[in-house]
Amino acid sequence: MRSTNMEKDKMDRRKFLGYGVAAGATFGAARINPDFFFSSAYAQDARPLMCLSAENITGNWDPMAHTTLSQFNIEGFVMGFLTRHPMMPEKPDEVVYELATSIEQIDATHLEIKLREGVTFHDGEPFTAKDVKATFEYGAQPERSRQVYPGMADSFEVTTPDDYTVLIDTTKGGYGAGMFIFLASYLPIMSAKDIEGGPNGPLSQRLNGTGPFRFVEQRGNDTVMEAFEGYYRGAPSVPGVTYAFVGDATTRMLSLLNGQADVIERLEPEQVETLEKEPDIKLNRAVSVENKYLWFRCSKPPFDNPLLRKAACHAIDRDLINQIMGTAGEPSSNFVSPIKFGYIDLENYPEYDPEECQRLLAEAGYPKGEGLPELEYITSVGFYPKTKEYGEVITALLQEQGFPVKLNVMEVAAWNERLYDRPGGGPGHMIDCGWTSASPEPDLVLRTHFHSSSKRICGIVDPEIDAALDAERDAPSLEARKESLQTNLMPLLAEKVPAYSLFTSVLMHGLRADVEGLFIYPDGTMDAASTTIG
Amino acid sequence: MAFVPVALLQTYSEVPMFVVRFLVRRLLQGALIVFLVSALIFTLLRVVPGDPVRLMAGGMAPEALIEKIALEMGLRDPIYQQFGRYIGGVAQGDLGQSFVRPANGAAVGGASFDDNTRAARAEVWDLIAQTAPMTLQLALLAMVFALIVAIPIGVAGGLRPGKWPDRLALYLSSVFISLPNFWLGIVLALLLSVKLNLLPAIGYNGFAYTILPALVLSVEIAPFIIRTLTVSVANVMGQNFIDIAAVRGLTRNQIIFRHALKNSAIPLLNLLGVQFSMLLGGVLVIEFIFDYPGLGRLTINAVMQRDFPLIQGIAIVTAAAFVLINIVVDLCATAIDPRLDY
Numbered sequence: 001m002r003s004t005n006m007e008k009d010k011m012d013r014r015k016f017l018g019y020g021v022a023a024g025a026t027f028g029a030a031r032i033n034p035d036f037f038f039s040s041a042y043a044q045d046a047r048p049l050m051c052l053s054a055e056n057i058t059g060n061w062d063p064m065a066h067t068t069l070s071q072f073n074i075e076g077f078v079m080g081f082l083t084r085h086p087m088m089p090e091k092p093d094e095v096v097y098e099l100a101t102s103i104e105q106i107d108a109t110h111l112e113i114k115l116r117e118g119v120t121f122h123d124g125e126p127f128t129a130k131d132v133k134a135t136f137e138y139g140a141q142p143e144r145s146r147q148v149y150p151g152m153a154d155s156f157e158v159t160t161p162d163d164y165t166v167l168i169d170t171t172k173g174g175y176g177a178g179m180f181i182f183l184a185s186y187l188p189i190m191s192a193k194d195i196e197g198g199p200n201g202p203l204s205q206r207l208n209g210t211g212p213f214r215f216v217e218q219r220g221n222d223t224v225m226e227a228f229e230g231y232y233r234g235a236p237s238v239p240g241v242t243y244a245f246v247g248d249a250t251t252r253m254l255s256l257l258n259g260q261a262d263v264i265e266r267l268e269p270e271q272v273e274t275l276e277k278e279p280d281i282k283l284n285r286a287v288s289v290e291n292k293y294l295w296f297r298c299s300k301p302p303f304d305n306p307l308l309r310k311a312a313c314h315a316i317d318r319d320l321i322n323q324i325m326g327t328a329g330e331p332s333s334n335f336v337s338p339i340k341f342g343y344i345d346l347e348n349y350p351e352y353d354p355e356e357c358q359r360l361l362a363e364a365g366y367p368k369g370e371g372l373p374e375l376e377y378i379t380s381v382g383f384y385p386k387t388k389e390y391g392e393v394i395t396a397l398l399q400e401q402g403f404p405v406k407l408n409v410m411e412v413a414a415w416n417e418r419l420y421d422r423p424g425g426g427p428g429h430m431i432d433c434g435w436t437s438a439s440p441e442p443d444l445v446l447r448t449h450f451h452s453s454s455k456r457i458c459g460i461v462d463p464e465i466d467a468a469l470d471a472e473r474d475a476p477s478l479e480a481r482k483e484s485l486q487t488n489l490m491p492l493l494a495e496k497v498p499a500y501s502l503f504t505s506v507l508m509h510g511l512r513a514d515v516e517g518l519f520i521y522p523d524g525t526m527d528a529a530s531t532t533i534g
Numbered sequence: 535m536a537f538v539p540v541a542l543l544q545t546y547s548e549v550p551m552f553v554v555r556f557l558v559r560r561l562l563q564g565a566l567i568v569f570l571v572s573a574l575i576f577t578l579l580r581v582v583p584g585d586p587v588r589l590m591a592g593g594m595a596p597e598a599l600i601e602k603i604a605l606e607m608g609l610r611d612p613i614y615q616q617f618g619r620y621i622g623g624v625a626q627g628d629l630g631q632s633f634v635r636p637a638n639g640a641a642v643g644g645a646s647f648d649d650n651t652r653a654a655r656a657e658v659w660d661l662i663a664q665t666a667p668m669t670l671q672l673a674l675l676a677m678v679f680a681l682i683v684a685i686p687i688g689v690a691g692g693l694r695p696g697k698w699p700d701r702l703a704l705y706l707s708s709v710f711i712s713l714p715n716f717w718l719g720i721v722l723a724l725l726l727s728v729k730l731n732l733l734p735a736i737g738y739n740g741f742a743y744t745i746l747p748a749l750v751l752s753v754e755i756a757p758f759i760i761r762t763l764t765v766s767v768a769n770v771m772g773q774n775f776i777d778i779a780a781v782r783g784l785t786r787n788q789i790i791f792r793h794a795l796k797n798s799a800i801p802l803l804n805l806l807g808v809q810f811s812m813l814l815g816g817v818l819v820i821e822f823i824f825d826y827p828g829l830g831r832l833t834i835n836a837v838m839q840r841d842f843p844l845i846q847g848i849a850i851v852t853a854a855a856f857v858l859i860n861i862v863v864d865l866c867a868t869a870i871d872p873r874l875d876y
């Protein structure tokens with residue numbers, strides 16, 4: 001009996017497990033939200049607009065520290081712009097004045113911007129001319145990646161005669177002040193107080209703008225914004241916007257179909273076919289400011305030879321690519337989108353011509369491709385539609401002409417790591433990428449990529465192209481600039497093809513049918529100030 | 535009959551020592567396993583292509599800056615030196631900081647090369663601690679669903695071997711195991727969420743969001759439980775003590791629930807342990823499809839972003855969980871059947 005009594009006091013295996021199970025159950029019960037049992041998951045009244053993004057953010061909120069589309073989209077909700085260019089094909093020149101009330105070119109090198117009064121930033125600071133001055137000057141610092149034209153901060157001067165007037169003088173840079181007209185719709189206006197803190201200050205920690213929605217927090221993959229009651233055009237109807245990164249295209253579509261998402265972006269052509277049949281869904285199709293390019297690594301052999309680059313272009317049948325893209329692509333024959341300033345269908349744009357390809361190959365010293373090293377062509381899957389599919393077509397077409405091409409398909413992060421030019425040339429020999437910017441300004445593409453001071457992806461250093469880029473930038477008027485672009489720079493680029501523009505992207509967004517009043521710009525940013533749901 | 539209590543008393547008096555010895559031995563073995571897994575993952579991550587520094591610093595960063603950051607972080611040292619430093623930190627509970635994720639846990643890509651927010655990078659342990667309970671909740675619910683479906687079918691099949699319940703169990707298992715989980719996930723989301731509007735499907739905003747992914751996972755696990763139960767119940771029901779029980783006057787229900795099921799539980803328990811551990815890995819696809827913020831989605835993003843410290847941390851925690859689950863399973867098994875000795 002003594003042993004039996006001891007047994008009661010001892011921890012045996014069964015007791016040990018019993019206590020373990022009890023502890024587990026207690027922990028598990030604490031995780032269950034009792035609301036689930038009493039309220040429907042769908043029971044929601046005034047709710048924020050839920051947008052799903054195909055791309056992640058950078059983790060640094062400084063608008064001048066990235067070139068990431070998803071973050072541009074978030075800035076579109078939060079930040080204010082001097083003007084906006086809707087760039088609709090039917091009204092390509094339309095300008096909507098937001099923080100600016102007028103922009104006047106006084107002469108070739110002087111510009112006057114009048115600002116709206118009574119606007120405040122989300123942190124309560126009033127919006128004045130000093131914020132515009134600080135934004136232009138900060139954006140033109142050499143280490144910032146957003147603003148790469150018209151020149152660095154030492155090439156122009158910004159003065160503020162009063163709180164609501166900004167004068168821009170480009171005499172020092174020797175280029176036209178008109179360059180700032182298009183810049184006005186591209187640069188989000190930041191608070192001078194934030195900028196004073198520099199790149200290590202509040203700019204990198206959160207967004208602070210004058211837009212319709214106030215940045216609240218980053219919650220995991222969700223960027224949470226709420227309606228800004230003090231918005232100068234009146235408080236938005238929806239209580240907020242949640243902008244979430246969801247990596248899988250099917251998941252995004254299912255979210256739209258079941259009503260969890262209100263807006264999804266970057267629809268694949270097959271998804272468009274599915275969603276077109278759904279009565280609760282509507283589609284937004286917009287020819288975008290984005291062209292998709294085959295970038296040649298121009299700073300290393302063999303594509304440092306323009307003859308070889310042009311031969312490769314003549315090997316590619318873009319009609320086949322456009323067939324693959326279907327509704328997601330629009331044919332174009334220039335290095336910028338048709339809705340950009342200065343666009344023209346270039347007469348000398350390289351088209352599919354196997355004979356010309358062979359002639360150029362021979363002239364470059366590689367008859368039928370003999371002697372060429374193995375060429376790596378890098379592309380990505382998961383963000384841009386159909387990249388793998390048309391990448392395979394391009395590879396086959398190039399191989400047909402004797403280019404020993406190997407296609408390397410990567411997930412987005414690995415591709416992104418290999419994207420940009422490096423000393424000695426970027427990885428591989430060709431890489432697929434698109435480029436977009438929320439402005440009609442063509443230099444946001446042309447100067448960014450083809451001037452030797454920037455040469456982001458292709459790495460080209462060509463004095464002739466530099467001179468042509470400077471010439472159009474320095475033109476005294478918009479008309480003279482357009483002529484310089486169309487008769488000098490763009491034809492020159494078509495001769496040297498540092499990159500081959502394959503087509504213009506068509507942005508396809510899926511929206512719930514009860515979402516009204518949402519305007520989607522051709523770069524994918526949205527104006528939800530007047531949006532209603534249901 | 536007098537010898538039985540004596541034997542029992544001896545067994546019970548040895549229990550605490552047994553538990554301590556068992557735990558110490560198994561934990562030491564587990565620590566070795568976790569160490570080996572860490573070494574393997576650490577080495578593999580460093581020999582695959584892809585420079586994490588370029589992802590951290592951004593695509594436009596000059597090569598000199600890349601090298602500077604890499605040197606500062608010790609990423610150009612020999613692998614054994616890097617591993618030594620890392621495992622030293624792990625021993626002190628420091629799994630390091632994510633290469634790319636900020637403290638708010640967002641999935642991020644490259645910023646500009648002078649990105650100054652590095653100081654605000656998330657602790658790996660915090661990221662895992664935020665997501666692991668979500669995965670645990672998903673795995674537990676999936677297990678509950680699987681048991682609810684599998685126990686009646688499996689037991690019925692085992693009680694009537696060769697008859698229609700047995701065949702039904704076999705056919706159902708075959709159908710369940712043939713369904714690819716990514717396909718089933720999409721179909722169930724379309725049916726239950728889009729068409730019938732019964733359940734939310736994407737993301738997480740409350741317990742209801744766990745149900746659909748758990749259902750998909752349970753379909754993946756149920757066939758194993760059904761087959762194990764069918765076989766083990768059939769086996770137990772064929773043994774002598776079951777026949778004798780009927781002679782002792784026990785009803786059929788008493789025989790099944792008091793004797794047959796209890797004796798069939800050991801193989802099931804071992805299976806559940808393995809299945810639960812597998813679930814922690816199997817949630818990768820499901821969490822990605824349903825955008826469920828658990829360890830699986832965290833792992834996929836970490837792999838895609840070459841976030842070495844996060845991948846290593848997840849591997850260590852998952853390996854440790856695997857070891858612990860198996861220890862618990864073995865303890866449970868000995869509690870059910872004291873004859874077992876581990």
